[in-house]
Amino acid sequence: MVKAQFLFGMAVGAVVSAMGVVLTSSGIADGSLAAVGLLILLANGAYWLAQHRTPLAALRLGNLRNSPPARQQGH
Amino acid sequence: MQLDIVVGFFILGAFAQLVRSDLRLPAGLYKSCVIFLLIAIGLKGGAALSSYSAATLLPQSLAVVVFGALLPLVAFPILYWIGRWSRVDAAAAAAHYGSVSVATYAVAVALLSSRGIDYEGYFPLFVALLEVPAILVGILLARGAVADANWKKVGHEIAFNQGVLLLLGGIAIGAWAGERTASVMPFFGNLFHGVLALFLLEMGRVAAEKLPDVRAQGAFLLSFGILMPLIGAAGGAALAVLLGLSPGGIFLLAVLGSSASYIAVPAALAVALPQANASVSITLSLAITFPFNVLVAIPVYLALVQHWS
Numbered sequence: 001m002v003k004a005q006f007l008f009g010m011a012v013g014a015v016v017s018a019m020g021v022v023l024t025s026s027g028i029a030d031g032s033l034a035a036v037g038l039l040i041l042l043a044n045g046a047y048w049l050a051q052h053r054t055p056l057a058a059l060r061l062g063n064l065r066n067s068p069p070a071r072q073q074g075h
Numbered sequence: 076m077q078l079d080i081v082v083g084f085f086i087l088g089a090f091a092q093l094v095r096s097d098l099r100l101p102a103g104l105y106k107s108c109v110i111f112l113l114i115a116i117g118l119k120g121g122a123a124l125s126s127y128s129a130a131t132l133l134p135q136s137l138a139v140v141v142f143g144a145l146l147p148l149v150a151f152p153i154l155y156w157i158g159r160w161s162r163v164d165a166a167a168a169a170a171h172y173g174s175v176s177v178a179t180y181a182v183a184v185a186l187l188s189s190r191g192i193d194y195e196g197y198f199p200l201f202v203a204l205l206e207v208p209a210i211l212v213g214i215l216l217a218r219g220a221v222a223d224a225n226w227k228k229v230g231h232e233i234a235f236n237q238g239v240l241l242l243l244g245g246i247a248i249g250a251w252a253g254e255r256t257a258s259v260m261p262f263f264g265n266l267f268h269g270v271l272a273l274f275l276l277e278m279g280r281v282a283a284e285k286l287p288d289v290r291a292q293g294a295f296l297l298s299f300g301i302l303m304p305l306i307g308a309a310g311g312a313a314l315a316v317l318l319g320l321s322p323g324g325i326f327l328l329a330v331l332g333s334s335a336s337y338i339a340v341p342a343a344l345a346v347a348l349p350q351a352n353a354s355v356s357i358t359l360s361l362a363i364t365f366p367f368n369v370l371v372a373i374p375v376y377l378a379l380v381q382h383w384s
Binding site: 005 | 153156157158159167235293294295297299301302305367370371372374375378382
């Protein structure tokens with residue numbers, strides 16, 4: 001997932017949630033549209049985090065390997 | 076805001092798939108349901124057509140065709156520039172969103188009839204008309220990325236695919252027979268809701284079956300599959316207001332703008348754009364947009380139309 005897709009997803013989620021909240025608070029519709037907006041926000045956030053957790057973990061592992069004690073042990 | 080009873084069968088079908096039940100509509104019965112629904116919608120529209128003049132229908136039909144051609148032009152840049160899809164995949168998916176889903180339309184009609192809300196009887200004509208322009212626009216958008224399409228084969232697929240043929244055939248027979256359609260209406264009219272319920276049972280199962288594909292494709296698919304129907308519905312409702320349609324008509328044109336094809340367009344694009352990834356487009360329209368429309372959007376559109384009228 002590239003940054004543009006993530007930002008697009010968050011924007012869509014925010015707009016749909018806002019529409020849902022407005023419709024719900026004015027008594028026109030129930031909360032289903034707001035729930036869908038929230039689902040989009042959560043799904044985009046989860047995908048973004050899942051994708052960026054792996055490189056971060058790898059980076060951390062790389063740092064550990066390059067740390068002085070690791071280098072001294074010949075890793 | 077209440078869901079129509081037929082939507083309950085859609086949820087049941089999805090539930091059956093999620094709990095890995097062996098429920099499955101026989102393929103022949105599913106196809107029979109599709110044929111039944113197309114003929115029933117066409118016949119009803121055709122019978123109503125005789126009470127409208129060509130002066131009313133022609134400009135409205137032209138406006139609807141232009142609307143159908145514009146929707147892929149909205150969807151394509153989102154898929155191509157933001158989604159970073161290939162040109163041919165973006166064009167193919169965009170074509171799905173310019174075309175319509177007869178099942179979604181049927182759910183909307185069932186909801187209107189259960190609430191006793193009137194609408195322009197010639198709407199099935201719009202359903203048939205909206206099948207075509209998006210396919211042509213989709214093929215044109217993909218130009219440059221693919222070799223020239225075999226227009227003869229594509230034209231045949233567009234004009235004579237099951238959906239268009241049965242809808243237009245039903246409309247023609249209904250218009251020709253007029254009041255004589257009453258003799259077949261005990262079958263095509265009274266059983267409409269029951270057959271739609273059976274059809275939606277299978278659709279719910281198929282949509283739930285595709286959920287792992289949605290998960291694999293990522294969150295962009297979900298975002299686009301929800302945004303695009305809302306854009307289409309806003310456009311459809313605005314056009315209906317401009318055309319001076321009744322509240323029921325505004326609702327139906329919003330639903331048509333909101334829906335995405337998953338039968339007619341994939342069949343035509345399999346011929347015209349065989350390089351396109353058909354699976355991702357069908358997942359988008361069938362597993363995201365169709366359930367969203369049936370479960371969430373259609374009741375919201377009706378509530379909005381009723382509120383403003």
